[in-house]
Amino acid sequence: MRFLSRSFIGWLLMLMAIGAAAPGWAQDGAAVFKLYCASCHAGAGNDRAPTRDVLGQLSPERILLALEKGAMQAQAAERSRAQRRAVAVYLAGKPFGADPLKPFPDSAFCANTGVKSVASLQAPAWNGWGVDKANTRFQPAAGAGIGAADVPALKLKWAFGLPGASSGGTQPVVAGGRLYFGNAEGDLFALDAKTGCILWRTEVEAGVRSAPVLGPRAGGGVTAYLGDQAANVYAIDAADGKILWKVKVDDYAQAAVTATPQLHGGVVYVPVSSREESKVGDPLYPCCAFRGSVVALDAATGQQAWKSYAIAQQAAPSGKNSAGTVIVGPSGAAIWNTPSIDEQRGLLYVGTGNNFSPPATATSDSVVAFSLKSGAMTVLRQFGPDDIWNASCRRPDREQAVCPVAESPDADFAASPVMVTTKTGQPLLVAGNKSGSVWALDPAAGGKTVWDQQVGQGGTGGGVLWGMAVGEDRVYVPNGFFDAKRPDAAGGLTALDLNTGRVLWSAPNPPCGARKPCKPSHAAAVSAMPGVVFSGTMDGQLYAYDAATGKIIWAYDSVQDYTTVNGVSAKGGSMSNAGPTLAGGMVYVQSGYAHHGAVIPGNVLLAFGVP
Ligand code: HEC
Structure with a gap:
């Protein structure tokens, strides 16, 4: 010893x-x-x-x-x-004295795992970010397991607490009777989807915002793929949580995998992003050299097939700020969203974010396609040129050298473009960004714009933030807009006709009343099933809307203290990033969020079902 x-x-x-x-x-x-x-x-x-x-x-x-x-x-x-x-x-300069908090009592773990000791891909399932490879976030009737008529009867069945967390988990994933999700603490959990007991828990290197995407493993078994905030990608045995391989997809210090990877044809497609744009408050920071990319990895081994940057040229010095710090660029075009697969054309689509530093590039704030085979990138359309945005832009001491235009819109595509075909057979790529606009592009015609629609006021935290849903020939568009002077005018949810972009309905929020804080903006991704669309707000309200009329048919105030199945004291709060997961008669949603303008931290995963 x-x-x-x-x-x-x-x-x-x-x-x-x-x-x-x-x-x-x-x-x-x-x-x-x-x-x-x-x-x-x-x-x-x-x-x-x-x-x-x-x-x-x-x-x-x-x-x-x-x-x-x-x-x-x-x-x-x-x-x-x-x-x-x-x-x-x-x-x-010294180790912890006593044992740090023991996060879970033994009773939180499943006593008898029975058939659940085998991980399977069996339906009902919600796999990856968007339930399917097109990122529709629309769960068909068989998968949802409940109908529109059941939704008003939804009741909380159990809650699961995340110790030490200020944000709830990631988009929950369901398959084979299990529920998988990660959290900012660096945990990945597999729970019994019915009861919430823990089957296993694995700790990865950095925080997790990416949902796992599950696929079959050659030779048997199921593998879960996900990324972390240090740009590592993991293949994890879904049966027991063992790490099969781990690959760092970007060595840049600020690189991260925030979005969920996509899995297709034995290849894991990983979008790479970065919060470097938020570091720029420091005048000594040499902003910025990060470039967004997509990386293709062999699902079996993690070996890289290709890596393709959204900005072709590497950053070089472009000037100095008043502190004498060298400013470098171009940078940015981070990829915050899960790729959508277009098997017919052999492409994947993602949206890119703003540039972080000058000069501007022709590939920021764009919808782009990457060849599944080679990684070659083409721009379908750039929606706003010259969007150089970083955390110094809105400050009174903004410097021209690092942020040339104070009013840069910061109009990232943080939400996945959705690849769909209308009932008349027209392929459409539906994309929305933080400007509050939605576009339908024709991928068969080089990305020609078929329609566009403005759903409301956009902004740094507004417009389409994390995700739309498309189903039953409708596009459901959440709006993250918020103006502190007019909180009741915030957010809302709009349904568009998929064929024409025409507004079918637009549902404002119910008044906040005595609720404080009042920030009813819809930043989180929405989720839909036949006849119903679910959307949560920054002040912790979860609504279910009649998909045909926009009428609210069920509402739940998640800002509460919860007694949890895993013995961790938990509370609900802001809803952002991930949206509800609809599968097997249950609705799973995370509550509590502490970044991107969120107002109520929390640490809970909620599971609703009908009695
Ligand atoms: C954006 C600037 C900023 C960053 C980044 C930051 N801090 Fe702080 N920190 C502060 C300020 C300001 C205070 C004083 C807060 C106060 O007094 O309310 C503080 C206070 C603290 C304290 C004392 C808190 C207390 O209760 O007395 C600790 C410990 C600390 N920071 C650790 C860290 C660590 C570790 C990190 C990195 C993970 C970090 N901080 C990142 C600005 C920052």
């Missing part, structure tokens, strides 16, 4: 307490600090923040408390548990 240092024993105790299937990830606390904390705490950028020396006088428990429950919750929300603990130990 004398060979083992005290910190190593502390580390072992911590792993035992966490009880994860994976060995935990050896995180470099110094690297986490440099990347995510130093801009404010190194003593240069932000004079309100305690210096590195002051932080060094705190205990690791005290620092962890600030990150998980205190003043630094927002700053640490996208760091995994392992990263938060590593940075706490690094700053304090």
